[in-house]
Amino acid sequence: GEDVEQSLFLSVREGDSSVINCTYTDSSSTYLYWYKQEPGAGLQLLTYIFSNMDMKQDQRLTVLLNKKDKHLSLRIADTQTGDSAIYFCAFMDTGRRALTFGSGTRLQVQP
Amino acid sequence: EAGVAQSPRYKIIEKRQSVAFWCNPISGHATLYWYQQILGQGPKLLIQFQNNGVVDDSQLPKDRFSAERLKGVDSTLKIQPAKLEDSAVYLCASSLRKGATTEAFFGQGTRLTVV
16 A cells, blocks of 8 residues: 655745655555645645656646655745645555545744 | 535544534535544545445444445445544545546545544
């Protein structure tokens, strides 16, 4: 099964860029995802990348995929206080056809 | 478009009691998932339905957890009897078809506290 690791916490100042990292073990996933979870809320899909891509940009979000190192990252440009949340990387378990999540990175944005 | 609805939002019970959670997926979504999210961890899949059939329940503690999806629409997840370690947020998600996780939508979850 998939083993996914994320750092627990990241603190940045408003206006700076944030980079949230994720490492994984199973390279068979077709899709790799980033989800956002705000307090008391469900999971919101932010963006995803196909495994045959290296990079995807979506407004302030940039996803980088390094398949050789099994490393996925999410960069948030011009980070705002509203970006404060927990961010999860997730992979589709190709055997079970369901999402496997990392443990989450709590992003704190200081004004 | 209405989202995934879950109820109740919060539940506090004593250990050894039973509890049930309800989920109404997005209309037309064939696949329904129940996830358990323990504080400080990522969500873990408990069970996956395709219409009214179980696709994967390998992670469901079947001695105490049960789930059903009658008529392939609403679903209920039950815990009987509850243990302290069952304290978690239970998230329901739905997607249009099996494996189409780019289209998976999550409800707000039910926060269960077992005391």
